[in-house]
Amino acid sequence: MMMKQQLSWARALAALALAGCPGPTAETSATNGSSTSDATTETGSTTDVTPTTSGGTSSTTHGTTGNPTEEIDPLPQGPVRAGVAVGYLTGPVGASMAGFGGRTVTNSTPWNHLLNGASGFYGLGTIKAMVIEVGGERLVVMKTPTMSSEHSLTEGTIEKLKALHDIDLTGRLITAATHSHHNLARYWRLPAPLGFVGADSPDEELIDRMTTAMADVIAAAVADLGPAQWGVAWNDDWDPDDEVYRDRRGENDPTYGKDARLTLLAVRRPDGTPMATVINFGMHGTVFDSPNELFTEDAPGGLEMKFEEAFFAAKGQPIFGMFAQSGGGDASPAGDxxxxxxPARIERVGHAAAPKILELYDAIEWRDEATLGVRSRRIDLTYSGIGYDDYPEFRNSQGGPYLWGGWQCKGAEGDVDDGNPATSMEGKPKNCMPLQGLLESLGETVPHGEVHQTYLTVARLDDFYMLTLPGEPTASVIEYARAGYEARAVDGMVFGYSQDHLLYLTQPDDWLQGGYESEMSLWGPLLAKYLVDGQMTVVDALIAGDGSPVWSEDSPSLSVGKSFEPRPLEASVDAPGLTSEPPMGIGRGETLRVAWNGGEPSLGEPRVTVQVDDGNGFVDVPSPSGWAGAALDNSRYHMLTHYAPVPEPNGKLLAERQQKWYVDWQVPADMPAGTYRLRITGRSFDGQATEDYALETAPFEVTFAAEHALTAVLAGGELTLDLVRPPPAYELVKTWPISGFRLLDPEVAAADPVHVRAPLTLTFIKDNLPVGDTYEVPYTPGVGHVFDFAATGLDPDQLFARVHLQGDVVPAFIEAAIAVP
Structure with missing residues (x-):
């Protein structure tokens, strides 16, 4: 949901009194990606890309010009080429987060306005791009970590691709926002005071940074183009027990529940090397609530990470998982x-989803060739055009039309009970807030580009179709779109939160039930149906293979960007350096903190990497995702990173400030024992120039915590080993966690002991001396660590089991007497 807090007209007017990007290090195919960290200028984006191809060749121009009058050849057919890439979009730390309305400002920074500024991040938001090419024509699907798509981002990215990379993707880009309520705001060009309800006021510098970062990731994916296969699969009831997500809208029960389908669209190399998969279903990013002050992708990010880690663990090859919303307008995350x-719950969502996604991925039937077609258009939204001249359900109590749209529509008190699905607004006054009056009260005119125009795309891959919807579609809308596909004897998926944003979208009968989703719509009961019907006419055209232009528009955009002066940099009072060190030793499950002086947030997020001494010096610990060149670091949900400047933020840029940062790392339950350190890299500004810095902590040992205990029980010739520790306490300072935030054991309740589920190395001790051989004991899900003791020939009397994790770099041992019940 775009605006979780329902705001009355009076409260919205009260908002009028309020005063008023970091870019990615882009990585291509997970098997061949590289990571760079180059300096940036004081005024531009923090975007760095050094793309690495995975067997393909890159090109920089293609396709048609996008002229609405052009005639193009019939849809191209032939071999498929594909490329993928990933980059990061989170900061600058201090900018506000979109999604929840009314976030009280307690952290006022140079980058936020009406809503609270972020004070750190829990994982960096990822931008992921998949480029599919057939016969010179291209389709790009770009997953973004934002609350929504918006044409400022869709069209802004296309323009940046032209300007910075000489790549023309006019009409060929589909944006897919994950709908996290905890990532960058200020990209929706609404009148500034309306930003109070969940988007904050627009900021052209942030839009510029965001679109630059997005364009760089797409360019890296284009550079990764090479021969590929593609395939789709879907499961119509993949989460029946609501382990991953659930229906949250009661007003339309029992007619509509959650959208129960999971759809995958994947690409791989012809030799079977995985590249990426779109993961399409509907789920809000609202595990964290509005007090949260950390940038995070919430449940969608946790799902992507745990899927990627599970994929690599199962197949030994990495993949990019790209969550793309479908009917998320009335679906909440589960995992609880x-x-x-x-924080652990967002991992639980991914842990529950990963095996089901893997199973569906294995069912994909791969194709080497395709017919590809893409059609995008900007349409005008009018009362008559949507169909209200012949439909009396979007009028005021005097019978007058909501000619320019209406907001906060609800039946008169007593007419409709939102808690009772048997009641309806049908045939009753709607009591909407006329958008014309609202816009004009804010000094705007109608038509307005953010309300009366929208951006739509349909794409075809053989008999599989993709259509976009500019807002938050509920399950009723997805069901209607699928019926349209079925009527045409084709298959397909729906991208919600895509290309543009018009708040909630419901079918007419669903809208008339009232409730939050109806109130948070702009064009009444018919808009969603009107959009889907229009998209189906484009599907019909693509089925026929006509030569219509890739891009067309009813009228030019009424909402365009403005020039801006980039914010100056704040100098660092102190040279980069550590201000605290980790302890000499730390147990699995415990949390360590390291602090340092670094640079101001607009220079980019500092990267904190875990390194281990492998016997030949310190090397990066590989990322559990298996991405080539990626390390275990604070870019994902392994660490919490905070910005704590002195003096504290006061909404103003200072000439200089103490640019202080710290990171909390909770050691995983199965972290191999050994000697580790953290390496911190970033950028700082001394008042004259920017510079890269790199800091290394003192070494520290990872071992068992004092609370760890081993039991060894012998029965029926089998020895069962169980290695546990009490769950670390979940602690908060203000609104953010400082310990106990990781999901150490996904199979037990939060209050239950944490079990080590990694393979063990087992030896035996008797009279303080080793006896017998050394054995490897794997962990079997649902069974545990079970060992055939009878095969050892040892006498269990007075015998001790001694174990360490098989993956230990320097073994850390724990012992227990063998118990024979």
Whole structure:
């Protein structure tokens, strides 16, 4: 949901009194990606890309010009080429987060306005791009970590691709926002005071940074183009027990529940090397609540990470997972069945989803060739055009039309009970807030580009079709779109939160039930149906293979960007350097903190990497995702990173400030024992020039915590080993976690002991001396660590089991007497 807090007209007017990007290091195919960290200028984006191809060749121009009058050849057919890339979009730390309305400003920075500024990040938001090419024509699907798509981002990215990379993707880009309520705001060009309800006021510098970052990732994916296969698969009831997500809209029960389908669209190399998969279903990014002050992708990000880690663990090859919303307008994240706190819960969502996604991925039937077609258009939205001249359900109590749209529509008190699905607004006054009056009260005119125009795309791959919807579609809308596909004997998916944003979208009968989703719409009961019907006419054209232009528009955009002066940099009072060190030793499950003086946030997020001494010096610990060249670091949900400047933010840029940062790392339950350190890299500004810095902490040992205990029980010739520790306490300072935030054991409740589920190395001790051989004991899900003791020939009397994790770099041992019940 775009605006979780329902705001009355009076409260919205009260908002009028309020006063008023970091870019990616882009990585291509997960098997061949590289990571760079180059300096940036004081005024531009923090975007760095050094793309690496995975067997393909890159090109920089293609396709048609996008002239609405052009005639193009019939849809191209032939071999498929594809490229993928990933980059990061989170900061600058201090900017506000979109999604929840009314976030009280307690952290006022140079980058936020009406909503609270972020004070750190829990993982960096990822931008992921998949480029599919057939016969010189291209389709790009770009997953973004934002609350929504918006034409400022869609069209801004296309323009940046032309200007910075000489790549023309006019009409060929589909944006897919994950709908996290905890990532960058200020990209929606609404009148500034309306930003109070969940988007904050628009900021052209942030839009520029965001679109630059997005264009750079797409350019890296284009550079990765090479021969590929593609395929789709879907499961119509993949989460029946609501382990991953659930229906949240009661007003339309029992007619509509959650959208129960999961759809995958994947690409791989012809030799079977995985590249990426779109993961299409509907789920809000609202595990964290509005007090949260950390940038995070919330449940969608946790799902992507745990899927990618599970994929690599199962197949030994990495993949990019790209979550893309479908009917998320009335679906909430689950993952709370075992009582875990918010950060661990986003991992639980991914843990529950990953095996189901893997199973569906294995069912994909791969194709080497395709017919490809893409059609995009900007349409005008009018009362008559949507169909209200012949439909009396979008009028005021005097019978007058909501000619320019209406907001906060609800039946008169007593007419409609939102808690009772048997009641409806049908045939009753709607009591909407006329958008014309609202816009004019804010000094705007109608038609307005953010309300009366929208951007739509349809794409075809053989008999599989993709259509976009500019807002938050509910399950009723997805069901209607699928019926349209079925009527045409084709298959397809729907991208919600795509290309543009018009708040909630419901079918007419669903809208008339009232409730939050109806109130948070702009064009009444018919808009969603009108959009889907229009998209189906484009599907019909693509089925026929006509030569219509890739891009067309009813009228030019009424909402365009403005020039801006980039914010100057704040100098660092102190040279980069550590201000605290880790302890000499730390147990698995415990949390360490390291602090340092660094640079101001607009220079980019500092990267904190875990390194281990492998016997020949310190090397990066590989990322559990298996991405080539990627390390275990604070870019994902392994660490919490905070910006704590002195003096504290006051909404103003200072000439200089103490640019202080710290990171909290909770050591995983199965972290191999050994000697580690953290390496911190970033950029700083001394008042004259920017510079890269690199800091290394003192070494520290990872071992068992004092609370760890081993039991060894012998029965029926089998020895069962169980290695556990009590769950670390979940602690908060203000609104952010400082310990106990990781999902150490996904199979137990938050209050239950944490079990080590990694393979063990087992030896035996008797009379303080080793006896017998050394054995490897794997972990079997649902069974545990079970070992055939009878095969050892040892006498269990007075015998001790001694184990360490098989993956230990320097073994850390724990012992227990063998118990024979």
């Amino acid at each position: 069945g075992l009582g875990h706190p918010e």
